Amino acid sequence: MYEDPFYASGTYEESEDFIKYMWREKHSEKEQVSDFSLMLDKKTRVCSVTRNGDINSIMNFDPENETRGALNTVYGVIDVKIRTEYVNVPNALADGIEISYVIDAGSTEPVKNTFLIKRLLQSP
Incomplete structure (x- = not known):
């Protein structure tokens, strides 16, 4: 988790x-x-996030059902349970996606996290 916002082009x-x-x-x-x-x-609010880099992961966030994910790390594959609290979709009041969830790897305390993506307009 990161304390400060992270800005990236995409x-x-x-x-x-x-x-x-x-x-x-x-x-x-x-x-x-x-x-x-x-x-x-948009209809189901189910969201899938994949990451390829130091850690490779696939995580699915479903507000209606607990899901499973996998984190492929230098220590091996870590299977996790994901309990999605909510997925907010962009609308007239919020130009971004916000996901609140709890991730449980079974070996430590579950970790609560909120993931937010906002679009910022910028000239090249």
């Missing part, structure tokens, strides 16, 4: 049924660049 696509964000992150010189993809189904 792409945004939207159709009648889906919203897709893609971006790259590198928080420190010790980390490799990570490529992220987020796909949101």
Whole structure:
């Protein structure tokens, strides 16, 4: 988890049924660049996030059902349970996606996190 907001350039696509964000992150010189993809189904509010980099992961967030995810780390694959508290979709009042969830790897205390993506307009 990161205390300060992280800013990254990326792409945004939207159709009648889906919203897709893609971006790259590198928080420190010790980390490799990570490529992220987020796909949101507007009707079900089910959201899938994939990460490829130092950690490879696939996590699905479903407000109606507990889901499972996998984090492929240098220590091996860690299977996790994900309990999604909510998925807020972009609307007239909020130009972003917000996901609140609890992740449980079974070996430690569950971790609560809120993940927020906002679009900022910027000239190249």
